[in-house]
Each structure stands twice: as structure tokens, then as C-alpha cells.
Amino acid sequence: MSENTHCILVVEDEKGIRNFILRSLESSGYQVISAENGREAKELFLSKCPDLVLLDLGLPDIDGVQLIPLLRDWSNVPIVIVSARDQESEKVRALDLGADDYITKPFGISELMARVRTALRHRGVSLTAQPEMDEVFHIKDLVIDMRKHQVLKAGKEIHFTGTEFKSLALLAKHVGKVLTYDYILGQIWGPHAKNDNQILRVNMANIRRKLGENPAEPKYILTELGIGYRMLEDEE
Incomplete structure (x- = not known):
């Protein structure tokens, strides 16, 4: 498959899941970079300027929820949460802080890829934007x-x-x-x-x-x- 111009940052500390996501994205032609913890995620986000972030919440050095407002302060790129936390309160909190979508583990790769494509199509839209009157x-x-x-x-x-x-x-x-x-x-x-x-x-x-x-x-x-x-x- 031809190379995709989109770069995706995968933030996931579990090696098996991280490698699975990386292989799936790369087989679809995306450029992929990965981080095992919050510190690496922040460094890669600022240095590589990815087009989308797949973010696990259970990181070893910081709760992934705390990363959302930091990343959102720097950029409006889509943030898709990929987490084992399935409580409604956790999902609402992440979305209210600025995440664009939430996928609960375990997930199917077809669902993940569909959410990635959707997020990338609308990566220039901010959740705080109001509809323009002539749109x-x-x-x-x-x-x-x-x-x-x-x-x-x-x-x-x-x-x-x-x-x-x-x-x-x-x-x-x-x-x-x-x-x-x-x-x-x-x-x-x-x-x-x-x-x-x-x-x-x-x-x-x-x-x-x-x-x-x-x-x-x-x-x-x-x-x-x-x-x-x-x-x-x-x-x-």
C-alpha cells in the first residue's frame, strides 16, 4: 500500500497492544511513532507534530487524562482515547477535557481504523467552534x-x-x-x-x-x- 502522509502518535505502555496497533496502522499506510509513557508522548508530540494521537489512559508515569489538556493547549489535532476504562464518567471526563473520541479495549481493528479515518477527516475542526452562518x-x-x-x-x-x-x-x-x-x-x-x-x-x-x-x-x-x-x- 502506498505511504500515507498522515503521522499518528500511539501512546500505549503495553508492548503487545502497542505493537498490534502499530502494525495495523502501518499496514494501512500511516506513518507511526510511539511512546510508552507521558514524558515520551509530550516530547514526540512537540518534536514530530503528529496529525492524530491514540492515547491510552493507564500510563506508568501519569494518568493519560492529565495529558489531554496539555496536548489540547498546544494543538487541535484529534485525540482518540484507547483505554480499558469503560465507566461512563471516565469517557465523559476525557471528552469534556478535549478528546475527540473514545474506544474501549478490547476493540476490533476495523472499528479502530474507522475511528482513525473519521478523526483525520475532521482534524481541522475544533470542538469549541460554532457553526458559521453561511455554512x-x-x-x-x-x-x-x-x-x-x-x-x-x-x-x-x-x-x-x-x-x-x-x-x-x-x-x-x-x-x-x-x-x-x-x-x-x-x-x-x-x-x-x-x-x-x-x-x-x-x-x-x-x-x-x-x-x-x-x-x-x-x-x-x-x-x-x-x-x-x-x-x-x-x-x-
Whole structure:
């Protein structure tokens, strides 16, 4: 396979898992560098400027969660957590600190590669960015036009309330990324709605109903239980 121009930093202290990830990425043509601990990770991040970071949280010298804000201060490159920690609170904390995605061990290589491709496609997007008023998003058969305040599905217009439209546009802006409940609430309703997930659930249910989506087989919006929501891409 031809060489990929993307460089990926793998931060993983378990040799077997690290080598498995390295071989998988290299066989797909990516350039790969690796670190066994937080100190090496910081040095390689600053010297090599990778396009994406795969970060384990259980490092020998530092909790990987502590690395996230440091890396985010230096760059907006995607950070995908690869960890055995499967508690919802751990996932939410990592995502709120600036991680772009979270994969729980054990994982399938096809899932890992799909998440890597998704993150790289959107590596220039910051989670703190707001949708620009003149942007047009194309997600599957949806067209979301910010200037016209219009949503088309397969060419047919669907009416959304102002809050529903802003929520859909926010997810589209960050397509493929998990947005936590608190992040969405803060962006759409402001800090006064903190922890009021019920209003968000009702809002998302209305959006899905208008999109004609079956929550059991989501086509557009995936619920990450206990964490938040993700706008799906064609590949997923």
C-alpha cells in the first residue's frame, strides 16, 4: 500500500497492544511513532507534530487524562482515547477535557481504523467552534443550510424549531465526533441548563422523529449511552 502522509502518535505502555496497533496502522499506510509513557508522548508530540494521537489512559508515569489538556493547549489535532476504562464518567471526563473520541479495549481493528479515518477527516475542526452562518453541511442525504435556516432530506424540506435546528447544525459541524450532554446543553441552552438532560433528550427525540429515524437503527444520530450524541457519517 502506498505511504500515507498522515503521522499518528500511539501512546500505549503495553508492548503487545502497542505493537498490534502499530502494525495495523502501518499496514494501512500511516506513518507511526510511539511512546510508552507521558514524558515520551509530550516530547514526540512537540518534536514530530503528529496529525492524530491514540492515547491510552493507564500510563506508568501519569494518568493519560492529565495529558489531554496539555496536548489540547498546544494543538487541535484529534485525540482518540484507547483505554480499558469503560465507566461512563471516565469517557465523559476525557471528552469534556478535549478528546475527540473514545474506544474501549478490547476493540476490533476495523472499528479502530474507522475511528482513525473519521478523526483525520475532521482534524481541522475544533470542538469549541460554532457553526458559521453561511455554512452548508452535507450529511448523507441531508443538506443543512445555516444561512437559509433550512434542512433538506433527499431534496424535501423539513421544518425544525430554532432550538432543533441549532442542535442538528451543531452535530453536523462535528460530524463523526462524540459531543457530551453538557457540551450540547451549554452550546444550545447556556450554562443554566447544566445537567438538565431531559430537555436535551426530548429535543433529540423530536429531531429524530422529524428525520424519520428509527432510534434502534440510527442512520443520522447515534446515542452514546450516558455520554452524549454523535452525527454518523456514510462510512459508519
